[in-house]
Amino acid sequence: MSKIVKSSISALSAILMWIMYQLWLPPLSVAYFEGFFFIAICMTVGALNITMWFSNLREERFVWAPPVTIIVLAIVATLLVSFAGSSIFHHGKMYQQIGEVEVVEYDEMIKQIDISQIPIVDEALAKKQADKKIGEDVALGSRADLGTPFIQEVNGEVIFVAPLEHSGFFKWNTYRTTPGYITVSASNPNKVNYVTEIDGEKIEILYQTSAFFGNDLKRYIRNNGYRSVGLTEYTFEIDDSGRPYWVVTTYKNTVLWGCPEATGVVVVDAQTGKIEWYACNEVPDWVDIVQPQKFVENQINNWGTLVRGPFNWANQDKIEKTDLTLPVYVEGDCCYFTGMTSVGSDDSCVEFIMVNTRTKRAVMSYMSGATEEAAMKSAEGLVSDFGYTSTKPLPVNVNGIPTYVVALKDGEGLIKSYAMVNIQNYSIATKGNSLVECSRSYMQVVAKSGSSYVVGSDEAYSYTYEGTVIRISSVVEEGSTYYYIVVEGEPEKIFTASYLISDELAVTRDGDKVKIEYIDDKNGTVDITSFDNIAFSTPISEDQQSRNEIDEGTSVLDSQYNQIIQVNPDLSQETWDNMTEEEKAKMIEEFLNGK
Numbered sequence: 001m002s003k004i005v006k007s008s009i010s011a012l013s014a015i016l017m018w019i020m021y022q023l024w025l026p027p028l029s030v031a032y033f034e035g036f037f038f039i040a041i042c043m044t045v046g047a048l049n050i051t052m053w054f055s056n057l058r059e060e061r062f063v064w065a066p067p068v069t070i071i072v073l074a075i076v077a078t079l080l081v082s083f084a085g086s087s088i089f090h091h092g093k094m095y096q097q098i099g100e101v102e103v104v105e106y107d108e109m110i111k112q113i114d115i116s117q118i119p120i121v122d123e124a125l126a127k128k129q130a131d132k133k134i135g136e137d138v139a140l141g142s143r144a145d146l147g148t149p150f151i152q153e154v155n156g157e158v159i160f161v162a163p164l165e166h167s168g169f170f171k172w173n174t175y176r177t178t179p180g181y182i183t184v185s186a187s188n189p190n191k192v193n194y195v196t197e198i199d200g201e202k203i204e205i206l207y208q209t210s211a212f213f214g215n216d217l218k219r220y221i222r223n224n225g226y227r228s229v230g231l232t233e234y235t236f237e238i239d240d241s242g243r244p245y246w247v248v249t250t251y252k253n254t255v256l257w258g259c260p261e262a263t264g265v266v267v268v269d270a271q272t273g274k275i276e277w278y279a280c281n282e283v284p285d286w287v288d289i290v291q292p293q294k295f296v297e298n299q300i301n302n303w304g305t306l307v308r309g310p311f312n313w314a315n316q317d318k319i320e321k322t323d324l325t326l327p328v329y330v331e332g333d334c335c336y337f338t339g340m341t342s343v344g345s346d347d348s349c350v351e352f353i354m355v356n357t358r359t360k361r362a363v364m365s366y367m368s369g370a371t372e373e374a375a376m377k378s379a380e381g382l383v384s385d386f387g388y389t390s391t392k393p394l395p396v397n398v399n400g401i402p403t404y405v406v407a408l409k410d411g412e413g414l415i416k417s418y419a420m421v422n423i424q425n426y427s428i429a430t431k432g433n434s435l436v437e438c439s440r441s442y443m444q445v446v447a448k449s450g451s452s453y454v455v456g457s458d459e460a461y462s463y464t465y466e467g468t469v470i471r472i473s474s475v476v477e478e479g480s481t482y483y484y485i486v487v488e489g490e491p492e493k494i495f496t497a498s499y500l501i502s503d504e505l506a507v508t509r510d511g512d513k514v515k516i517e518y519i520d521d522k523n524g525t526v527d528i529t530s531f532d533n534i535a536f537s538t539p540i541s542e543d544q545q546s547r548n549e550i551d552e553g554t555s556v557l558d559s560q561y562n563q564i565i566q567v568n569p570d571l572s573q574e575t576w577d578n579m580t581e582e583e584k585a586k587m588i589e590e591f592l593n594g595k
Helices: 003-024 033-054 065-084 087-096 123-135 138-143 169-175 217-222 293-305 372-382 435-447 503-507 542-551 569-577 581-594
Strands: 101-103 144-146 150-154 157-166 181-185 192-195 230-238 244-255 258-269 275-279 319-321 326-330 333-342 348-356 362-370 394-398 401-409 415-422 429-432 461-477 480-487 495-498 513-520 526-533
Touching: 003 033, 033 065, 087 244, 087 258, 087 293, 123 138, 123 144, 123 157, 123 181, 123 192, 138 144, 150 230, 150 333, 157 169, 157 230, 217 230, 217 244, 217 258, 230 258, 258 293, 293 319, 293 333, 293 348, 319 348, 326 394, 362 372, 362 401, 372 401, 372 415, 372 429, 394 435, 401 435, 415 435, 429 435, 435 495, 435 526, 480 513, 503 526
Parallel strands: 101 362, 495 526
Antiparallel strands: 144 157, 150 157, 157 181, 181 192, 230 244, 244 258, 258 275, 319 333, 326 333, 333 348, 348 362, 394 401, 401 415, 415 429, 461 480, 461 513, 480 495, 513 526
């Protein structure tokens, strides 16, 4: 083999390694598995080239020992490091990585907010609405595509922010920048804004994940002093003035190649390329995401499963997170919320945990309840005739009651209805055409479910009022009639009730004597759960009165008159399928005779 051929092979090998690095951009450090793997490949290729140059090919003595040795050593090192970094040797550190988990009540973990401000819009709907906005400008639609929408809080409002990205190499080569970004309100899907300038200055996004060569975000960061640093979680965020930035988490592994821990964030001005690094305790207030979701999920699972060490074969006290992790906002802080279920459990949680995305402060609430998926199934069951699908459930505090709220979407991804599901008892679920209507129906169902108190806190109480109506009026909201009442002695309160509460609402007038049961959360919301106009009370039969006395304090499920049997549908079907024909016939006969 001539020197020219050898030189060509060596040059081609170097070019291929350079291209591989530019496409992959791993950290150039053996402290990270990606870096170790890339360095091992480079060493193997280098060894092959050295062997090629020093081998005597005319005597067919091409020496493979060096490259083979490097490959074998790399494989052995990978296996040893993986084993040495397992929970067998580091279970204590893995268990404690999440930090101290503070136990709080649910209402301390999830604060009550105004119903109209619940961020019910999910990423899919936000993307759909933003895409529609792009479609309004034909020229814009042919130039750029919509990037991933990122949820964040800006000036007290939770919104999705989606950058415009290049639709291909040639569009990037022609324009180099994209004009602005789109915001979608997380509580109102119709509130969509296309932002192209700030204070009269045009927004031109130069650095982004869909750009090429030096404008590619990751490559730009690597080429500016971060070649050996772990990078993850590329998030597009805007500051309070609306200026766009990319926020990228830096991290290090704390147990060999495992247990990654965030060390700070790289903040890149999407227009100018100015780079700033902030430690975790120095991050600007407008930055929402510092702790990557995958890091937090792994730490939560380690905390739950390593409670008694790595050899807990009996699964004693072992818990694990549910499949869904939900971003929620509590008093301006973004947090990851998830349920914790016993190992092997399907539809029930034993507690709920929430972790701050900036500080990693973790709090938990001991409360048995439904998993997120069980709540979604319960909500979808309310609209099974329409085939609507549920969004991921959002945990909220409704008058002190732990509740999931979801949006129900049609096949086109548009919101058609809303549903609320009680976390502790997911058989308590209601739907409504609006969140306000859904909330009112939900409180009525909770009040009639047999509970004589409001679960969860001392912030909401059940009261009974008997007195005179000062003023009453009605309004129709989305096809349903609601009544607003002011009563004597409580002039600062406006009581609200759906027409479903009582037929007597329609005939009630100023000056009538009434008896009202209501829930007051001390936040201006006064929902009537029971209404009786004393002046128009209709006499009832002795049988009905007897039944009412028996049913007092119970729910419709508890009533001995209703004879409702609660069953597990899956278990009941399985039992029926396993019965013989004779057993089925006997059961049917006994049922009919009993009736």
